[in-house]
Amino acid sequence: MALRITVIGTGYLGATHAAAMAELGFEVLGLDVVPEKIELLSTGRVPMYEPGLEEMLQRHVAGIEGSTGRLRFTTSWEEVGEFGDVHFVCVNTPQKHGEYACDMSYVDSAFDSLAPHLTRPALVVGKSTVPVGSAARLAARLAELAPAGAGAELAWNPEFLREGFAVNDTLHPDRIVVGVASEGAEKLLREVYAVPVAEGSPFVVTDFPTAELVKTSANSFLATKISFINAMAEVCEAADGDVVKLAEAIGHDDRIGKKFLRAGIGFGGGCLPKDIRAFMARAGELGADQALTFLREVDSINMRRRGHMVELAREAVGGGSFLGRRVAVLGAAFKPDSDDVRDSPALNVAGQIHLQGGQVTVFDPKGMDNARRLFPTLGYADSALEAVRGADVVLHLTEWREFRELDPAELGEVAARRIILDGRNALDSAVWREAGWTYRAMGRPKA
Numbered sequence: 547m548a549l550r551i552t553v554i555g556t557g558y559l560g561a562t563h564a565a566a567m568a569e570l571g572f573e574v575l576g577l578d579v580v581p582e583k584i585e586l587l588s589t590g591r592v593p594m595y596e597p598g599l600e601e602m603l604q605r606h607v608a609g610i611e612g613s614t615g616r617l618r619f620t621t622s623w624e625e626v627g628e629f630g631d632v633h634f635v636c637v638n639t640p641q642k643h644g645e646y647a648c649d650m651s652y653v654d655s656a657f658d659s660l661a662p663h664l665t666r667p668a669l670v671v672g673k674s675t676v677p678v679g680s681a682a683r684l685a686a687r688l689a690e691l692a693p694a695g696a697g698a699e700l701a702w703n704p705e706f707l708r709e710g711f712a713v714n715d716t717l718h719p720d721r722i723v724v725g726v727a728s729e730g731a732e733k734l735l736r737e738v739y740a741v742p743v744a745e746g747s748p749f750v751v752t753d754f755p756t757a758e759l760v761k762t763s764a765n766s767f768l769a770t771k772i773s774f775i776n777a778m779a780e781v782c783e784a785a786d787g788d789v790v791k792l793a794e795a796i797g798h799d800d801r802i803g804k805k806f807l808r809a810g811i812g813f814g815g816g817c818l819p820k821d822i823r824a825f826m827a828r829a830g831e832l833g834a835d836q837a838l839t840f841l842r843e844v845d846s847i848n849m850r851r852r853g854h855m856v857e858l859a860r861e862a863v864g865g866g867s868f869l870g871r872r873v874a875v876l877g878a879a880f881k882p883d884s885d886d887v888r889d890s891p892a893l894n895v896a897g898q899i900h901l902q903g904g905q906v907t908v909f910d911p912k913g914m915d916n917a918r919r920l921f922p923t924l925g926y927a928d929s930a931l932e933a934v935r936g937a938d939v940v941l942h943l944t945e946w947r948e949f950r951e952l953d954p955a956e957l958g959e960v961a962a963r964r965i966i967l968d969g970r971n972a973l974d975s976a977v978w979r980e981a982g983w984t985y986r987a988m989g990r991p992k993a
């Protein structure tokens with residue numbers, strides 16, 4: 547009989563994974579503890595913007611006309627325990643309030659809720675990003691709580707999907723990493739991932755701690771790459787160099803590569819910032835904190851970028867206070883093609899200027915609802931044009947395609963002053979300058 551899969555936690559990761567498993571042909575049952583999420587998912591909709599995800603869900607959610615009916619959702623742990631041969635745990639591990647460490651309470655409670663219902667042999671597969679050592683601890687917990695005893699086994703299978711590309715990254719991953727404790731677990735996971743592996747995704751088999759570390763080290767490397775180029779941007783600014791050219795030139799070296807070398811206001815989102823902090827905290831617990839002190843610098847270079855953008859904006863409005871100044875902010879999501887505003891550099895900059903008395907108006911193509919919820923006191927507009935109306939300075943902070951396609955001449959008609967600061971080095975400076983704008987980017991010469 548074909549494998550039956552459950553997915554526990556239906557946020558970004560879980561909703562995408564559940565739909566992708568159904569797309570690969572498995573019978574899938576998704577669980578969440580929030581009934582509203584289950585109701586929404588059961589109609590083939592998701593509470594976030596992720597290109598292609600709703601379409602994939604609707605191809606499989608039971609009860610939707612024309613669907614395969616392979617995908618269902620529930621809030622019942624009992625049902626999940628009975629249904630699944632393989633259980634993927636996809637709950638989130640946010641940063642602990644006021645601390646660097648990661649909050650494991652959702653993972654722990656998922657295991658504690660699931661385990662008592664594992665009455666027959668099953669493989670529980672952790673996908674959440676966790677501090678190294680968690681898998682070993684959770685394996686022991688499973689053995690203690692599951693009625694199936696040793697029949698309930700654990701594997702660790704970190705997820706590398708990027709928001710905005712979640713569907714493609716899940717169906718065609720760069721690599722599949724599995725931390726296993728037995729050949730049986732490896733065999734089962736090879737069955738689950740047979741299609742992507744046949745299509746070329748490398749399958750890396752390792753132990754628990756290495757699997758956990760692959761995820762945190764990959765994210766640390768990416769964060770380091772971004773902070774490296776942002777550090778070069780600081781030097782370029784001091785020396786009148788051009789970081790965009792510099793990145794292009796060093797990126798031609800295959801050993802360096804072109805990707806993740808876009809300088810600007812830095813990284814944000816629900817992963818990179820909290821993952822590097824949790825990694826430092828865990829290394830400290832292990833007595834290996836010296837190995838990761840460089841990540842402290844990576845984090846502070848990154849946070850400095852936001853402050854630097856605020857200073858550029860202050861300079862643009864004449865220095866001194868922002869009081870009485872109108873600032874248009876284009877972008878709220880932490881990156882384009884996402885409505886996620888968690889630790890968004892754009893909103894952080896907007897918030898700082900607002901707190902210093904500036905009259906800030908934000909527009910984002912998809913992130914408005916989330917931004918309004920998080921920062922209700924900022925001003926919001928329904929379009930880029932409306933945000934720019936009357937502005938003393940325009941800040942381009944999330945590089946949506948729609949912002950690259952704006953007509954600078956049209957915006958120039960409504961702005962109070964034609965000054966644009968490009969916090970993502972993504973606009974065509976020549977076009978803006980031709981339309982009479984003062985264009986200033988980060989890490990590039992002024993004129």
Ligand code: UDX
Nearest residue numbers: 705706707708709806807808812813814815817880881
């Ligand atoms: C990241 C990892 O890429 C992914 O593998 C992991 O599973 C989760 O964390 P995500 O947070 O979705 O994914 O976004 P990503 O595309 O990595 O971008 C992160 C941040 O870095 C964004 O704020 C983005 O704007 C910024 N960034 C990215 C840069 O500032 N410069 C770059 O060159 C690339």
